[in-house]
Amino acid sequence: MADLNPLNGLLVELPDGADQPLHWWRVANGAVVESGVDADITSAEGDLIVALIPVNHAPLHTLSRPDLPVKQAEAVAARHLAARAFGASVHAVASLFADAPDDTAMQGAVVAGDRLTQGLALLKAGGLTPDYATPAAIVARHIWWATDAEA
Helix, strand or coil, X not given: CCCCCCCCEEEEECCCCCCCCEEEEEEECCEEEEEEEECCCCCCCCCEEEEEECCCCCCEEEEECCCCCHHHHHHHHHHHHHHHCCCCCEEEEEEECCCXXXXXXXXXXXXXXXXXXXXXXXXXXXXXXXXXXXXXXHHHHHHHHCCCCCC
């Protein structure tokens, strides 16, 4: 992977179907400088591309943090989320709430594997290859609670 600047890039909604207009946000120097809803979106050379998984496909859950080091706690929480999910193939992500009292809360989301694969394939067919895919609810939560610089 190229040396990408996390403050510059393109956030794009993970699509449900071909020809679907996608919500997108272009970020420069850590600020949203352009946004829209289009079927055809292009990224600039060297842009970090992040696919946002819609909330209806990856809702946010709050979990108690196991009494483990952070990385182990995140892995355990992701496994607990995946165990609760319907379907044989799921992807789960969990992270520590940075602003939780005593660092006791974890946040996480689960998305069906086929839903993620389909959305990424649709983006690739449209000329976009995301560097990351993340639940939109996690991003929204961080934007809501973070300062502009942190978001």
